[in-house]
């Protein structure tokens with residue numbers, strides 16, 4: 001069953017076309033890698049699928065509902081309640097401890113602080129972060145910070161996790177470890193994952209790979225992907 005469908009999505013930034021008729025179907029529960037050269041439109045596609053950007057043309061459906069025509073309030077509620085995010089540099093809040101960072105999405109869902117922090121703490125042994133709960137992001141290594149960001153992306157059990165170059169700032173061994181944990185944790189809780197990466201070794205963790213080229217989505221074999 002498909003969870004996200006993009007049909008002929010186009011989006012330009014001023015005179016620069018970023019997406020030129022991108023179509024893609026994402027199946028519920030799959031781990032999909034989005035590959036492609038720099039500037040081909042991968043992040044823009046991810047942002048459209050996640051309701052962060054609105055396409056100029058085309059349609060995006062999430063769970064049978066039109067996503068791209070929702071107003072900003074509805075899209076932001078969807079992002080908060082249903083989606084999780086992991087970015088290249090973790091983007092932890094430096095003033096908060098690691099466990100408070102992980103608890104953030106739960107607090108935004110209205111979970112009480114004690115319960116949110118308790119749930120957040122459960123992620124630390126799972127991700128090999130035991131003992132780092134009270135550290136601030138400046139006191140974590142890149143790999144540790146990215147695992148904290150991963151826990152934050154998954155703690156609220158999102159339907160879809162959007163990951164944009166989640167291993168981009170890590171050395172390859174640490175990156176593979178983070179991908180391993182990401183894929184295992186997401187599969188365990190049935191979260192669909194869409195991961196943008198330019199690293200084939202990272203994409204190899206996905207169940208399927210697509211390639212964005214010149215603002216369009218292709219299969220690995222080079223065929224345009226239809227919706």
Ligand SMILES: Nc1ncnc2c1ncn2[C@@H]1O[C@H](COP(=O)(O)OP(=O)(O)OP(=O)(O)O)[C@@H](O)[C@H]1O
Pocket residue numbers: 013016017018036037038039040041042043044045198
């Ligand atoms: N906010 C923006 N303003 C203007 N142009 C933008 C903006 N964001 C992206 N672009 C342009 O849109 C095109 C697609 O960019 P996008 O970031 O989606 O590519 P990408 O495949 O994710 O690249 P990379 O692998 O380098 O991150 C590029 O030509 C880029 O310069």
